[in-house]
Amino acid sequence: MMKAPYKAVAALVSASGLAAVMAMAPAASAAKRNTVELTFYYPVGVVGPLSQTMTTLVNRFNQTHPGIHVNAVFSGNYQQTLAKVETAIQGGNPPDVAVLNHTAQFDLIHLQAIEPLDDVVKAGGFYPALTQPKVQGHFWGVPFQRSTVVLYYNKDAFKKAGLDPSHGPNTWSELVADGQKLQKLGMSGIEIPSDGTVYWEFEPFATEAGHNLGGNDGVHVYFNSAAAKTALQFWMDLSHKYHVMPAGILPWNNVPTDFENQKTAMIVHSSGSMASILQNAKFQVGVSFMPAYKSKYRTGVGGGDLYLFKGIPADHRAAALTFIKWMSAPAQAAWWSIRTGYVPTSPQAMQQPEMQAHIKQVPQAKVPVDQLAYAQPELSTYQLNQVYDVIDSAIQSVIDGQSTIAAALDKAQQQADAILAPYRMQ
Known part of the structure; x- marks a missing residue:
């Protein structure tokens, strides 16, 4: 006798539930229509689980900005990402936002692909070393994941070798002397990466010796300067004269692994690799400035900026600016630095609790923050990937024993000059 009323009530409840779901459907659909979907290209180019860390950060933004949804596209290293972005631009489908090498700005400006971000940069209070030099009177990228070239050293090995573990070698000559003592422990003294973006680890040595690799105008390079030849000779001497570094090409990703496995006592690498190295090493890790040439300290500033692209809808532009400002704000800059090793990009980020x-x-x-006082602008030109390939190939040809230092760097200078000549006449 109770089944009929129960069915009636169940039917009523079911009908009410269906009505509620149907009422919610247009609202959900409307919410989806009102959400701006952004495409965000992000390069993964250093050791460590950067993709997971970036995914966490993007998810935090999405959760706190219900009208915007950012889709992160992990697009290879910096050079690969720049190539993909340029292809997308030429196809009329640029991303909304991308993290690209901060030196890519000349090519992006030439393509008329990006908007200046002067207001965002000025309001951000970033370290000056991360925003200079201006190009055509504007700031084009917002500092995000920026790094310096640092020296990592094994403090435990230093103690065993009778060296002071409170600091790494202060000069090139100390680097050699320390490396020779460390060799006696059954490990190499030092490793410096020589594949991938070789120029980046090499440039601080050249700058310390007297001249950086490029000017600030995008059309001049100094690949065959006396300073570059001095620096490359020192690299070769580390392997062939002093025998403190393995000969041949040393892969970028293998160098931190060799350090963590105590195959080498010191390495030159990105500060962006710090979090991973500190986590994986089973010994006390020291981090030092780059050793000075005589008394001249220098380091390179690398890493990527956030860029805003032209040709996107107005609502995307507004959402993209919101995303860029949020990502580069002190709280996020500190969070990112702690989990990656990249430089906190402003004094305000450094002061975050x-x-x-x-x-x-x-x-x-x-x-790395203290090093910014000695930082020099990174090699930046038009036709960036081509110019990088020229100097990287030249350095590698010497390391491989295929060319002399003078011949390789002279050839690189001629090739780069030919690539950049058309842009000098603009």
Whole structure:
């Protein structure tokens, strides 16, 4: 006798539920229509789980900005990402936002692909070393994941070798002397990567010796300067005269692994690799400035900026600016730095409570920030990937024993001059 009323009630409830779902469907559909979907290209070019870390950060943005949804596209290293972005631009389908090498700005300007971001940069209070030089009177990228070239060293090995573990070698000559003592422990003294973006690890040595590899105008390089030849001779001497570095090409990704496995006592690498190295090493890791040539300290500034692309709808542009400002704000800059090793991009980021606590626990993280006082602009030109290939190939040809230093660098200068000549006449 109770089944009929129960069925009636069930039917009523079912009908009410269906009505509620149907009422919610247009609202959900409307919400989806009102959400701006952004495409964000991001390069993964250093060791460590950067893709997972970036996914976490993007998810945090999406959760706190219900009208915007950012889709991250992991697009290879910096050079591969730039090539993919250029292809997308030429196809009329640019991303909304991308992290690209901060030196890519000349090519992006030439393509008329990006908007200047002067207001965002000026409001951000970033370290000057991360925003200079201006190009055509504008700031085109917002500093995000920026790094310096640093020297990592095994403090435990230093102690065993009778060296002071409180600091790495201060000069090139100390680097040699320390490396020779460390060799006696059954490991190489130092490794410097020589594949991938070889120029980046090489440029601080050349700058310390007297001249950087490029000017600030995008059309001049100094690949065969006396300073570049001095620096490359030192690299060769580390292997063939002093025998403190393995001969031949040393892969970028293998160098931190060799360090972590105690096959080498020191390495030159990106500060962006710091979090991974500190996590994986089973010994005390020291981080130092680049050793000076005589008394001249220099380091290179690398890494990527956030760029805003032209040709996107107005609502995308507004959403993209919101995303760029949020990503580069002090709280996110500190969060990102702690988990990756990249430089906190502003004094305000350094003062974040989380960052200050991190520095107390991991004092090595302060070294890249202190190095900014000695930072020099990175090699930046038009036809960036081609010019990078020229100098990288030249250095590798010497390391491989296929060319002399003078011949390789002279040839590289001629090739780069030919590539850049058309842009000098603009």
